[in-house]
Amino acid sequence: MTSIDVHELTKDYGTKRAVDHLTFSVRPGRVTGFLGPNGAGKSTTMRLVLGLDRATGGSATIGGRPYTSLGNPLRRVGALLDAQAAHGSRTARNHLLTLAASNGIAAGRVEEVLVEAGLGSVGGRRIKTFSLGMRQRLGIAAALIGDPEVVMLDEPSNGLDPEGIIWIRELVRKLAGEGRTVLVSSHLMNETSSFADHLVVLGKGRLLVDMPMRDFLESRSRPGVRLRTTEPTRLRDALLRKGYEPAQGDDGCWAVAGASAEEIGVLAAIEGIPLLELMAEQATLEEAYLDLTSTETEFAATKFPLADQEA
Amino acid sequence: MTMSTTAVLHSEWIKIKSVRSVSGSLIAVFAATLFVTVFASSTVGQAEADNPGNDPLFSAFYALNFGQIAAISFGATALSSEFLNGALRTSLTAVPSRSLFYVAKMAVVGGLALVVGLITSFATFLVGQLFMGEYAIRLEEPGALRAAFGGGVYLALMALFAAGLTAVLRSALAVLSLLIPFILIVSFVVGGVAGGVAQYFPDQAGQLVLHAHQEGGLGPWTGLGVTAGWAGVALVAGWWTLRKRDA
Incomplete structure (x- = not known):
């Protein structure tokens, strides 16, 4: 199957280094979440992989070959970079048709992906009448048009309504389940934790983390449990x-740092204290990420980004 | 597996016909020229033809002055639509070979401009002469066929010249505000004064093919060749820019 392999990738814009000796691989069959604050180099890396920008050094390949050497690349790789990147005067259908035609993809695929993206009824409308969410759906339709083995989505949930966000989540899970290679960038932690199996985290153009999400959460969690009991004093x-x-928390729960659910459960049983609730606490992706960034000096001056789109 | 050139040409054709401002400019090449031809020759045509020193052949193609503005707009907007909102990224994702992408686009722009240019040029000559009464000239007249054919080529070259410039400057607005004042004012004014140099201007040189008799140093085909040179330089500069720059 097809992997994305980035090796020692470096990109300078003038004197500013956007991507700095980056090395990682995106493997098939799982969703890789691509995280980092705005300006960390996520979008730049994706543009370099697609050969849109020229690397200062290093290489980026798809299935061992540079993107620019692929014949009919839309059949191998589907990418959503910027939902605005379509001519507003064209209809959604014609926009997709230009892409399909250039790569020898049957025109019938256009209707299929329009329907799949929930745009079946608005294919004849001009793109400039679309909301941001609809453009985002069109961008995803464009990414899927060639039924590609590799899918790269840059901030796909940007501008989507709650139904759209759920749709994206299920879509990327389905694509990975079909054995495709899926890379999804985001700066929204809760969003990413809902679909990613694996994480690649960038900071200032450099690789900070490349590991399974579960391992990342465990490596950044301090164990603890939360519990409720009828006999708080004895416990x-x-x-x-x-x-x-x-x-004791405000809600009547007790938090016990450094304990595991096994230890506390057994202790309560020996003491004969009834427990109403016992829950091991694990860090959320957001907490783990913030824990990571607080230990990385290069983040010290970088505030965690709010919901603004990376340029 | 390499990409099919035919498929990329097809894609570029869909791009042009699916944006109204681009396809509209192409239609305007024909429509504006014919409108001006009918209007001018039906009103002042015969009176002008009566003037001594009038070149009836060149006058027959007077309306191409308006058609060329549309041809320039067509070339400029066909290219600038790629530079709007980063649409170029989407295009280059589909066709990563920039040379293939560029050559295919220019082939479609040039091909369409040539077909519409030739139809326009012949139509303006034939329709215009219907109003000229006793002054009418026919296609069999010396130089007429050459002028009608050359006029079509001229329109295509001006469209490609503008297209190449747009690939360099990445903005139709920049190109149109450069070329249109140049053609309407600078070339017109300087052309009357400077003589020698002005005949090498892209519009002045190319329009020599429309004259019945050679004036000055450049022949009709040489003049058209000079315009082709301008277009060629612009096309190569556009190709160079596209290859070198980040999308």
Whole structure:
């Protein structure tokens, strides 16, 4: 199957280094989340992979070959870079038709992807009448037109309504489930955690993390449990005797840092204290990411980005 | 597997016909020229023809002055539509070979401009003469066929000249605000004064093919060749720019 392989990739714009000796691979059959603050180099990396920008150094290949050497590349790789990148005066159908025609893709695919992207009824409308969410759907339709093995989506959920965000999530899961190679960039942590299996995190153009999401969360979590009980005083004493430091939250729950659910469950059973709820706490992707960024000096001056689109 | 040139040409043809401002400019080459021809020759045509020193052949193609503005707009907008909102990225994702993309686009732009240019040029001559009464000339007249054919080629070359410039400057507005004042004012004014140099201007040189008799140093075909040279330089400059720059 087809991987995206980035090796020692470097890109300078004037004196500014946007991508700095970046090396990672995107493997088939899973969704790789591509994270990093605005300006970290995610979009630049994608443009370099597609041969739109020329690398200062290093290489980026798809299935071992540079993108620009692929014949009929839309049948191998589908990419959404910028939902605005379409001529507003063209209809959605004609926009897709120009792409299909150039790569020898049957014109019938145009209707199929329009329907798949939820644009079946507006294919004859000009793109400039589309909302941001509709343009985003059109961009995804364009990415899928060649039934590609490799799919790269840059901020696909940008401008989508809640139904659209769920659609994207299910779509990328389905594409990876079919064995395709899927790279999805985002700066929204909760969003990414809902579909990614693997993470590639950039900071200032450099690779910070390349590991399975589960491993990343575990490596960045401090173990702990949350629990509710009918006898807080007795439980608190038992925990203190064992050297834990339980803390009561506002909602009546107790948080015990450094403990596992197994230890606390057994302790409560021995003491005969009923537990109403016992839950191991794991860091969310957002917490893990912030934990990572607080330890990386290059992030020190970088505030976590809000929901503005990367240029 | 390499990409099919025919497929890329087909794609470029869909791009042109699916944007109204581009296809509209192409239609305007014909429509504006014919409109001006009918209007001018039906009103002042015979009176002008009566003037001493009038070149009836050159006058027959007077309306091409208006058609060429449309041809320039066509060439400029066909290219500039790629530079709007980063549409070029989408295009180059589909056709990563920039040379193939560029040559295919220019072939479609040039081919369409040539077909429409020839139809326009012949039509303007034939229709215009219907109003000229006793002054009418026929296609069999010396130089007439050459002028009608050359006029069509001239329109195509002006469209390609503008297209190449647009690939360099990445904006139809920049090209149109450069070329149209140049043709309407600079070339017209300087052309009367400077004599020698002005005949090498792209519009002045190319229009020599429309004259019945050779004036000055350049022959009709040489003049058209000079315009082809201008277009060629612009096309190569556009190709160079596209290859070198990040999309």
